[in-house]
Amino acid sequence: MHNRDESISTTDFSRLCQLIYEEAGIVLGSQKKTMLEGRLRRRLKALEIHSYRAYCDYLFSDRGQREELVHLVDVVTTNKTDFFREPAHFEFLTSQALPEWAAQESNRRPFLIWSAGCSTGEEPYTLAMVLSEYARAHSGFSFRILATDISTVVLEKAAGGIYSTETVRPVPHALRVRYFMRGREPGSTRVRVVPELRRTIEFRRLNFMDSSYDIQIKADAIFCRNVIIYFDRPTQQSILTKLTQHLRPESYLFMGHSETLHELDLPVDPVAPALYRRLHGRF
Ligand SMILES: C[S@@+](CC[C@H](N)C(=O)[O-])C[C@H]1O[C@@H](n2cnc3c(N)ncnc32)[C@H](O)[C@@H]1O
Structure with a gap:
């Protein structure tokens, strides 16, 4: 069994970046790989999937595109905000x-x-x-x-x-x-x-x-x-x-x-x- 904490392979990372870019317009540079691994860990846990590889297989399946894409977008967006920001x-x-x-x-x-x-x-x-x-x-x-x-x-x-x-x-x-x-x-x-x-x-x-x-x-x-x-x-x-x-x-x-x-x-x-x-x- 794979360990949940392994890293995302280079191929999977570039597929994920391409998908995120096409879906949400967000550009993730290679320096964001660790950040993405950290944020996706919650999704792996919620789905009881034990490796990033298996997560990608699911995400790129028809069902994953229908059901998981929305969660991927939630995970990659940066939502920092404040009341009366830039007053x-x-x-x-x-x-x-x-x-x-x-x-x-x-x-x-x-x-x-x-x-x-x-x-x-x-x-x-x-x-x-x-x-x-x-x-x-x-x-x-x-x-x-x-x-x-x-x-x-x-x-x-x-x-x-x-x-x-x-x-x-x-x-x-x-x-x-x-x-x-x-x-x-x-x-x-x-x-x-x-x-x-x-x-x-x-x-x-x-x-x-x-x-x-x-x-x-x-x-x-x-x-x-x-x-x-x-x-x-x-x-x-x-x-x-x-x-x-x-x-x-x-x-x-x-x-x-x-x-x-x-x-x-x-x-x-x-x-x-x-x-x-x-x-x-x-x-
Ligand atoms: C940093 S927050 C800015 C919030 C607020 N406008 C402010 O200035 O405090 C950026 C927001 O843009 C949203 N966002 C990112 N990509 C988007 C897209 N493709 N379509 C719509 N909203 C998007 C994110 O989900 C996030 O909530």
Whole structure:
């Protein structure tokens, strides 16, 4: 019997990398082999499979492609996120993007925002708090949030809206009091997003690698932060071309601070670092 702790062979590693690239767009370099072995160990255990070789046989079988691929994607995605991550974006939203939007006579409908690559929900819930605060101060303003990710595990966690008190620490005190409920058990270290806030968000699985995105909306803003760093340039070009088609003219696209769209051919103008604006007309 093989030992679970053997390493992935070079051939299997390159097959896995190719599959992960084709399925999720994620580029795994050879330096990620140990990381992949570590993360796959949980899958081997869950499936009671005792070697990476046998795991690959299963994964590449018809049944594995149907049932295991989704778990492989869960395992290889990096889901690091935070409440109020890169806070300047939320300030820009309330001080500039929302007043501009509200000033347009025609905007009598809800403001639509898309958190694309939402991970465990901290980003869309931050948006929901910021937009709710704006609505409290501006009567007649309402909003809806679409939050998507490829990983079913993070989406499940996000939809539950349950976090540790440690995780919600970056949330300003007044907002924490207004938008989170404490766990019922005495001494609980968990809090839950209040139902009114949870109801403003629709969580959905969406793979950026799909040939087109099955969403009917044109967003008034898109947050796609700290996602494209995992893709190569051709994949970034292809994904952002599709994404910007779902952004209304003159609306804003928020990227992660280490992500630049320089050298990509997209219908957006740079406004500030990591901030872009959809052009009129073209495309
Ligand atoms: C590092 S998190 C970023 C979370 C949040 N946007 C932020 O900035 O805090 C990146 C997310 O992108 C998702 N992702 C990776 N590849 C994807 C794909 N092909 N389609 C959709 N989401 C993907 C991952 O599952 C992960 O949750």
